[in-house]
Amino acid sequence: MQLPEITKLDDHIIQVKIAMSYPLRWVNSYLIGGTTAWTIVDPGPRNPENELAWEQVLQELDIPWSALESIVLTHHHPDHAGLSGWFQERTGIPVWISKVAWSEFLRSWGAGNTASADLVEMFGNNGMPQDITDLLPAHLDSFLLQVTPPPVPSFILPGQAVMMGGRSWQTIETSGHAAGHVSLYDPQHKLMLCGDAVLPQISPNISLVPESDPKPLASYLEGLRQLGSYEVEQALPGHRRPFGGFRERTIKLLEHHEERLNAMLGRLEEQPRTGYDICMSIFSSKLTLHQLRFAMSETLAHLVELEQTGRAIAIERDSIIYYESAKH
Ligand SMILES: [Zn+2]
Ligand SMILES: [Zn+2]
Incomplete structure (x- = not known):
């Protein structure tokens, strides 16, 4: 070795x-x-x-x-x-x-x-x-x-x-x-x-x-x-x-994180989206399970930040959480 x-x-x-x-x-x-x-x-x-x-x-x-x-x-x-x-x-x-x-x-x-x-x-x-x-x-x-x-x-x-x-x-x-x-x-x-x-x-x-x-x-x-x-x-x-x-x-x-927050907010301004949907649109869809786990956790960290700073709202529909822009 x-x-x-x-x-x-x-x-x-x-x-x-x-x-x-x-x-x-x-x-x-x-x-x-x-x-x-x-x-x-x-x-x-x-x-x-x-x-x-x-x-x-x-x-x-x-x-x-x-x-x-x-x-x-x-x-x-x-x-x-x-x-x-x-x-x-x-x-x-x-x-x-x-x-x-x-x-x-x-x-x-x-x-x-x-x-x-x-x-x-x-x-x-x-x-x-x-x-x-x-x-x-x-x-x-x-x-x-x-x-x-x-x-x-x-x-x-x-x-x-x-x-x-x-x-x-x-x-x-x-x-x-x-x-x-x-x-x-x-x-x-x-x-x-x-x-x-x-x-x-x-x-x-x-x-x-x-x-x-x-x-x-x-x-x-x-x-x-x-x-x-x-x-x-x-x-x-x-x-x-x-x-x-x-x-x-x-x-x-x-x-970098401010840019990423803005990129996600841009996606939410189009329509309400789930964390998974945002994750797929921000990160490559060709991820290993390990990478996907990190990408998903990272996406959710940003979405809760958008929510906690009043830029997005989380709504629950049929037990699934959707985020939407607070501007709507
Ligand atoms: Zn390490
Ligand atoms: Zn570490």
């Missing part, structure tokens, strides 16, 4: 590309440390290949397992949090995550969770045909192995600083991409470990999720403004490459 790409960003921070499925292709894990102790930020999704990849990475870098001191998770998604329990089983090290992110983890994968039934109901109510919603439970279950075993969490409290590699990192909790998402800021070196809150080239997915944040887009936009207020020389994202121009990127993303 090929050794994952390893990039030393400075003497204390190493970027490791851990493989994941198309279209993201890899998640960035960051090893942050000094001479004796290392923290891993977002170890990646669990599967046999990635377990082997980490064995090889630590060997290549000459880092003994005993030198690992903690895992820090930016958020609960499987491509970031997945391997944390596996590392903890082997080493006994703490896994740090925000309380909100941990409750999201349990809502998604905890014993007796109703996440997939809730999602099927929400998508169905928003016009997704049943032949598609019928496929969702098995699709969602397929992620369970990526996050097994779950870690025993230690909680990052809001505003609490985290020590990694002998440096103190401020934590900034924002929502929208994933509730309870934590970015980590090193004010001395002006570094921002931003997980999936801000990505270069790609617009992070904003999801309306049942039993979670009811206004994810508003939360996301607020988070972008907050993150954009930091002075950042280099941003270390969860996907793609480290980048400069962090504040400009937050502004671009704010503009």
Whole structure:
């Protein structure tokens, strides 16, 4: 098996590309440390290949397992949090995550969770045909192995600083991409470990999720403004490459969502439409089930934002929700 790409960003921070499925292709894990102790930020999704990849990475870098001191998770998604329990089983090290992110983890994968039934109901109510919603439970279950075993969490409290590699990192909790998402800021070196809150080239997915944040887009936009207020020389994202121009990127993303809101509103001005209808007209109709799930959640996040800001009205007809422009 090929050794994952390893990039030393400075003497204390190493970027490791851990493989994941198309279209993201890899998640960035960051090893942050000094001479004796290392923290891993977002170890990646669990599967046999990635377990082997980490064995090889630590060997290549000459880092003994005993030198690992903690895992820090930016958020609960499987491509970031997945391997944390596996590392903890082997080493006994703490896994740090925000309380909100941990409750999201349990809502998604905890014993007796109703996440997939809730999602099927929400998508169905928003016009997704049943032949598609019928496929969702098995699709969602397929992620369970990526996050097994779950870690025993230690909680990052809001505003609490985290020590990694002998440096103190401020934590900034924002929502929208994933509730309870934590970015980590090193004010001395002006570094921002931003997980999936801000990505270069790609617009992070904003999801309306049942039993979670009811206004994810508003939360996301607020988070972008907050993150954009930091002075950042280099941003270390969860996907793609480290980048400069962090504040400009937050502004671009704010503009992107405003454009998308307007595009959807334009569709609603023609006639009342369901979320699924809007999703099909805004996103390509040739999506995998995985992409369709994200596109649908993203569409609904925008539609509830239009409704909550008084630009659209939601009406229910025969148990299906339709959105219409508030101008009519
Ligand atoms: Zn994510
Ligand atoms: Zn991600």
